[in-house]
Amino acid sequence: MARIRATFKAGDLVTVKESAFRKHYDDSVDDTVNANFHVTREDTDRWYAGMRRDVEEAKAKGEDTFSIVMDSGGESRLPPRGGYAQLHRGTAYRVLRARCRESFSYHNATGGWTKLLDLATGREVFFKMDKLEKVVA
Secondary structure: OOOOOOOOOOOOEEEEOHHHOOEOOOOOEOOEEEEEEEOOHHHHHHHHHHHHHHHHHHHHHOOOOHHHHEOOOOOEOOOOOEEEEEEEOOOOEEEEEEEEEEOOOOOOOEEEEEEEEOOOOOOEEEEEHHHEEEOOO
């Protein structure tokens, strides 16, 4: 198996390569790509608070709350373990870890990821290493 070498290290600034942006049939190109992130404790607390609010509203209206707290198989709904954040074209992101192996949701861990800090939101996100390039001054 061939190893992918990062052309940058922790602390460097990187941008998303042009080849990573999706090209449409009419030759237009998206200005953002999705990066993965892990849910924080605050995100999970917000998710549970939203579910409690929905249950209280349904009870006040006299509606059934089963579909709010349970899925179609009768299992309780679980909070998400991750999500997607958008990385923008031409924006620089700080590398927190150049090479890492990560697991998203309930899948097995895979390699080839880079841990980035989105300077606009302060969220730590993960993006594929081979789709990033170092910013040179």
